[in-house]
Amino acid sequence: MPTYLDFERPLVELEEKIAELTSFSQEKGLDLSEEIAKLRQRAEELKREIFTHLTPWQKVQLARHPDRPTTLDYIRLLCEEFTELHGDRLYGDDPAVVGGIAWFAGRPVMVLGHQKGKDTRENMRRNFGMPHPEGFRKALRLMLQAEKFGRPVITFIDTPGAYCGIGAEERGQSVAIAQNLARMSFLRVPIIVVVIGEGGSGGALALAVGDRILMQEHAIFSVISPEGCASILWKDASRAKEAAEALKLTAQDLLALGLIDEVVPEPLGGAHRNREGAAEYLRGAILRHLEELEGIPPDELCRQRYAKYRRVGPTFYRGEREECDA
Amino acid sequence: MWVKCPQCGEILYHKDIAKNLKVCQKCNYHFRLTAQERLQFTLDEGSFKEFDRDLVANNPLAFPGYEEKLAAAREATGLMEAIVTGEGTIGGYPVVIGVLDSRFIMGSMGAAVGEKLARAAEAALAQRLPLLVFVASGGARMQEGVVSLMQMAKTAAALEALSQARVPYISVLTDPTTGGVAASFGMLGDVILAEPGALIGFTGPRVIEQTIRQKLPEGFQRAEFLLERGMLDMVVHRKQMRSVLVRLLRWYKS
Ligand SMILES: [Zn+2]
Numbered sequence: 001m002p003t004y005l006d007f008e009r010p011l012v013e014l015e016e017k018i019a020e021l022t023s024f025s026q027e028k029g030l031d032l033s034e035e036i037a038k039l040r041q042r043a044e045e046l047k048r049e050i051f052t053h054l055t056p057w058q059k060v061q062l063a064r065h066p067d068r069p070t071t072l073d074y075i076r077l078l079c080e081e082f083t084e085l086h087g088d089r090l091y092g093d094d095p096a097v098v099g100g101i102a103w104f105a106g107r108p109v110m111v112l113g114h115q116k117g118k119d120t121r122e123n124m125r126r127n128f129g130m131p132h133p134e135g136f137r138k139a140l141r142l143m144l145q146a147e148k149f150g151r152p153v154i155t156f157i158d159t160p161g162a163y164c165g166i167g168a169e170e171r172g173q174s175v176a177i178a179q180n181l182a183r184m185s186f187l188r189v190p191i192i193v194v195v196i197g198e199g200g201s202g203g204a205l206a207l208a209v210g211d212r213i214l215m216q217e218h219a220i221f222s223v224i225s226p227e228g229c230a231s232i233l234w235k236d237a238s239r240a241k242e243a244a245e246a247l248k249l250t251a252q253d254l255l256a257l258g259l260i261d262e263v264v265p266e267p268l269g270g271a272h273r274n275r276e277g278a279a280e281y282l283r284g285a286i287l288r289h290l291e292e293l294e295g296i297p298p299d300e301l302c303r304q305r306y307a308k309y310r311r312v313g314p315t316f317y318r319g320e321r322e323e324c325d326a
Numbered sequence: 327m328w329v330k331c332p333q334c335g336e337i338l339y340h341k342d343i344a345k346n347l348k349v350c351q352k353c354n355y356h357f358r359l360t361a362q363e364r365l366q367f368t369l370d371e372g373s374f375k376e377f378d379r380d381l382v383a384n385n386p387l388a389f390p391g392y393e394e395k396l397a398a399a400r401e402a403t404g405l406m407e408a409i410v411t412g413e414g415t416i417g418g419y420p421v422v423i424g425v426l427d428s429r430f431i432m433g434s435m436g437a438a439v440g441e442k443l444a445r446a447a448e449a450a451l452a453q454r455l456p457l458l459v460f461v462a463s464g465g466a467r468m469q470e471g472v473v474s475l476m477q478m479a480k481t482a483a484a485l486e487a488l489s490q491a492r493v494p495y496i497s498v499l500t501d502p503t504t505g506g507v508a509a510s511f512g513m514l515g516d517v518i519l520a521e522p523g524a525l526i527g528f529t530g531p532r533v534i535e536q537t538i539r540q541k542l543p544e545g546f547q548r549a550e551f552l553l554e555r556g557m558l559d560m561v562v563h564r565k566q567m568r569s570v571l572v573r574l575l576r577w578y579k580s
Contacts, residue, residue: 162509164529164537169547172557173528174508181482182514186490201466202478202509202528209479223466223475223506232468233391247471248387257386259472309483310444312476313437318380318406 003066007050007058011269014043047269054218056244056253060226062218063197064160067272069279071098071113071156074196077279078286079104079111087138091171094135095126096159097207099142104154105287110146112139113156113207116197129198130163133176136206140180143187152190152290155207160225162203177206184209185305188298192289194264194282195219195251196271211305212289213260215251216278218270221260222249259312261289331355333523347564356521356564358501360403361410361427364460368568369414369423376412378445383407383437383470392469399430407438408463411446413455417572419579422450424459428502433463435507436470440477443511447484447495456494456575457485461512464530465505478510485514494578496571499526499549499558517574518558519567520549526557 004012018039025032054062062068075082079102087093099112114131117123139155146153162173184191191210199208199221208221215221224232226240229247233239248254251263264285267277293301327340334353343350347367348357359367365374385392400406408430413422424446426433435443443459450457466474488495497515499508501524509528520526527547535542545551549561562570 162528164534166534166538166542166546169527169529169534170555172513172555174526175513175557177478177509177528178482178511178513181479181510182486182489185479185483186486201475202506205475205478206509209483221472221475223471224468229468246387246389247468249471254472257473259476306483306487309476309480312480313383313386313440313470313473315381315383315438315441317378318382 005058005061005065007054007061011043011046011050014039014046018043044268051268051270055241056220056247056250057226057241059218059250060220060240060244062270062272063220065270065272066118068197069271069275070118071115071158071196073275074156074194074279074282075102075111075113077276078283079109082111085142088134088141090134090137092132092134094132094138096129096131096163097135097139099139101151105283105290107290108151110142110151110153111156112142112153113196114159114204116158127163129159130161131159131203131206132163132165132168133171133173136162136176136180139207140176140183143184143191147187147189150189152192152293153187153210154192154194154286155210157193157195157199157204157208157219157221158197159200159203160198161200162206177202180206181209185309186302188302190290190293190296190301191305192286192293194286195221195260200225209305209309211293211301211308212262214262214264214282214285214289215254215260216264216271216282217251217266219251220249221251221254222247329357349564354522354563356501356523358428358462360429361405361425364425365410365414365423367564368460368571369416370418373414374412374423375414376410377449378411378442380406381438381442383441383473385469386437386473387469387471389469389471395431395469403427403429405430407442408433408435409439409442411442413449416458416568416575419456419572419575421456421458421575422446422453424457426460426462426507428462428464431467432465432502433461433507434465434467434474435463435477435481435510436467436474437477439467440474440480443481444484447481447488450495451488451491451493454491454493456496456579457488458496458498458571459511459515460498460500461503461507462500463503463505463507463512465507465509475506478506481511482514485511489514489516496574496578498562498567500524502526502530504528504530513557516578517560519560519562519570520552520558521567522549522561522563524549526552
């Protein structure tokens, strides 16, 4: 059953009307093509109006849209011969993270990412895409294997965050995340990160250290959820809308801040209305960056990646306003 | 001035606690230390040379109320930021040292903390001196958004460079060590020590309780619990900290 967000409502109603009119005209053998064409045009205009003026909070809702394509959807749309690999070899297999070997644009690659469910049942199994330490450790195992066999890594980011629970803490949630950050920063093969939905804090970052950070047009990346931020700052989770604005979590804001490398467009109306179209945009962007990175020798690749992260967050000595180069 | 021990309720005279390295004489509760106190209790007298004292960041997101918060923290602590870095000696062994101060916006990591820590790691690498960091932090600094989040990657990268050069890094987790700081430089030590009773974890206990809707077991996320679960090397009483560090430095020095 499709889900609609408040601000999509007028568009959905119009789309329903078009469908109704179309089937009515077919049933009765009436020619309503002129009316239908007019409505279609109106729907396109409405789509443009709605989707080119989204507020940060609306983007948060879109990024969490239950029909939004997931990591496995994109892997299937973008890759051939995906073979999922399982387990961290230490404790278990976390269904909130998926990964495996595949072919992308004719090359062997390692692909992995957070995996949300399509419905309540799958979400229970996949823990809404919130990994335990085993998930991060599985991802690291696959990345080290990519390094061993000289294959580039593509990661898809889509999680509300690392899971907060007793087992996750007992088994070293912080250790697992920290080790991923450290090892990924010097992995000797290219890493392309694509934020496809929610980039929730440390749990997102643990799969998101790379040579290129791409974000889909309606994806978000944040240090804390807007609800969490609002409840800490104003003791009122219902002010999430304001927090979403203050946190600068949209792809457009993060590009302007120099924190990501590229915003990848989505078809008008969002990825959930046209997943094939969304995948095609991603294919082009990933391939372009991969081709740029492929010829770089491993030492130089690591040097550039280190420099990239070393630059994040301008600092200066009090009194002198110029930025200190790291 | 009298202070009530938050653990046993004993009323203590502040001069007595100070003489006892700020540990409750009755129940061994370890009071939180300021960066100043930590340096004084740890380093050889007069050996400290500070790095980057005036290094600060701007308000990268123009986050509402952040500049006032920073100003208040500076006023209250006399520090420019939540970390003090520099070099000094412990029992004659030279180290590069970083100390977080939880009074400064909960010791949270924004661009300046990340930068100072990365520079300390690079200084340790350049001189091949062991790096020692005392952690006390609630995690990433929300007001700096993804800039703050990326400091986790920045510090982890700087420490990985240190590790690949085989220069030792010792982290000492003190109360509290949580969130993005635990999940970056906190947990990356070649040796990880902790003070007794320190709260250490990724998610804070209150948020976990709200999420899972149950009470957490006694001692959950305390240093002793982490030791039992294999996440730490040692829980060290503040009175033994210096001698343990000297022993480690003697073995690990490059
Ligand atoms: Zn006491």
